[in-house]
Amino acid sequence: MRRLTFVLAGLLLAGIFNPSKSYAQQAEPERDIRALASSPQWLTTKVYIEGAPEKDVKANYPGVVGISMWDPQRNRYEFFYTDTGRSKYADGGGGYFLVTGDRKTHILVPDAGPTRTVVRRLEKLDSSEFTYSREVPRDMVANQSTVRIYVVHAPYNGPIKTAMSN
Structure with a gap:
């Protein structure tokens, strides 16, 4: 018992007189994440299939089209319909x-609904454009072959005002 007391006291003193050095570096600000806050709302402006950026196929993928809001302070998001x-x-x-x-992957974890996690490849994110891509069934129809779609957003300045539920 006495030996254990001396060992513990020695370790304590060694820690006090010889503090460990930290080699951790201060993380740089998350510029990419903060770019989402540069606009209160983002609008889907284009959806295209990999290899065909000249053809807008938004009409075939209505589930990914809308107005979105991002709160990087709380890491919260919410999507809204563009018409209402x-x-x-x-x-x-x-x-x-x-x-x-x-800064290559953008992950969504919905609070409700049938989907639990959505993983998207972050293609571009700055104060003027937010583009991600992901693999989905062609035209979002089950049992179709998968394609990689690119979803392009720009800051939205239109008449529809939205507010986050949470």
Whole structure:
């Protein structure tokens, strides 16, 4: 018992007189994530299939088209319909998001709805454009072959005003 007391006291003193050095570096601000906050609303401006950027196929993918809001302070998102401004929250259109440390992946974790997690490849994100891509069934029809779609957003300045549910 006495030996254990001396060992513990020695370790304590060693820690006090020889503090460990931290080699951790201060992380740079998450510029990409903060770019989402540069506009209160983002509008889907184009959807195209990989290899055919000249052809807009928004009409075939209405589930990814809309107005979106992003709150990087709370890592929250919410989607809205472009015609009415009504929230898509109850159908999985709202929840938490994150951008991975390598800034290549954008992950959505809905609060509600049938989908639990959506993983998207981050293509471009700055104050004028937010573009992601993901693989989905062609025309979003089950049992179709998968294609990679690119969904392009721009800051929205139109008449529809939205507010986050949570």
